[in-house]
Amino acid sequence: MLSVIALLAPGQGAQAPGMLQPWLELDGTEQRLTEWSEITGLDLLRLGTTADSDEIRDTSVTQPLVVANALLAAERLRKDHGELPPDLPVAGHSIGEVAAAALAEVLEPAEAMSLAAVRGREMAAACALEPTGMAAVLGGDRESVLARLEELDLRAANHNGSGQIVAAGRTDNLNKLAAEPPEGSRVRPLEVAGAFHTEFMAPAREAMEAHAKELSPSDARRPMLSNADGAAVTDGAEILRRLVAQVTEPVRWDACMATLAEHGVHSVIELPPAGALAGMVRRELKGTNTVAVKTPAELDKAGETLSSHGRTDSESDS
Secondary structure, eight states: OBOEEEEEEOOTTOOOTTTTGGGGGSTTHHHHHHHHHHHHTSOHHHHTTTOOHHHHHSHHHHHHHHHHHHHHHHHHHHHHHOOOOTTOOEEESTTHHHHHHHHTTSSOHHHHHHHHHHHHHHHHHHHTTSOEEEEEEEESOHHHHHHHHHHTTOEEEEEEETTEEEEEEEHHHHHHHHHSOOTTEEEEEOOOSSOTTSGGGHHHHHHHHHHHTTOOOOOOSSOEEOTTTOOEEOOHHHHHHHHHHGGGSOBOHHHHHHHHHHTTEEEEEEOSSOSHHHHHHHHHSTTOEEEEOOSGGGHHHHHHHHTTTTOBHHHHHO
């Protein structure tokens, strides 16, 4: 059996103060962050090293910062361990899809950073228009959870698998959900600025559509698993269209993980700031090996895992 590896890029919520600090020890990191700071209009060097948790929780900051961290690690991984295989599946969760588009070589890193900056800035602006938010619903019967959300005029914004659905909508309705959760479930409010992946983000989608016209997507060199439905997409224009539409549509991470299973993926490498996606994969796809890259110290392990992609089990063991 062939060994299949997938490369994952995390989404908002994975950020942590000082997360770029260890990467500055590597040659070229400061220069790259300076370039991306000019593109995004943010001081990524400062934000990724000395800014506190409150400052980097700002959606307009978090999204480009998370994409920058993933792309820095991917660039170093290629430098130390060679080019990524052309048939390597890539996927990202929410804003992580923008990083995944760069990993698939649909967008240049600079284009991905510009799109992340517009996305974060415009989603933050949309969040300020009306009191909205998000909450994770953990456990409970799936159909009962969805029915309760519909009853409260809430949206299932993220389908994360392993019994986790993220609800999004008006704050008062989220409060009602927390007060009376579906049977067998518990509700955990999320520290986000508003109802991502719902109709409340329509103004951000319009701004992204305008910005997307300035980009020149290439067809994917590597299959990219779409948050829309888990499909492996390679058409560059279609991937960009999906990236734009994604801000008002649900993230079907459960479908992405199902596609990983269908492709026979037995190991995943999650780029920084890693941990959340690797955990979801371990819970949903039992027995899958996971490598969570948090700092440069994990790059060698990621490289060793990557080297087994496309090899038979006997070759990988030798």
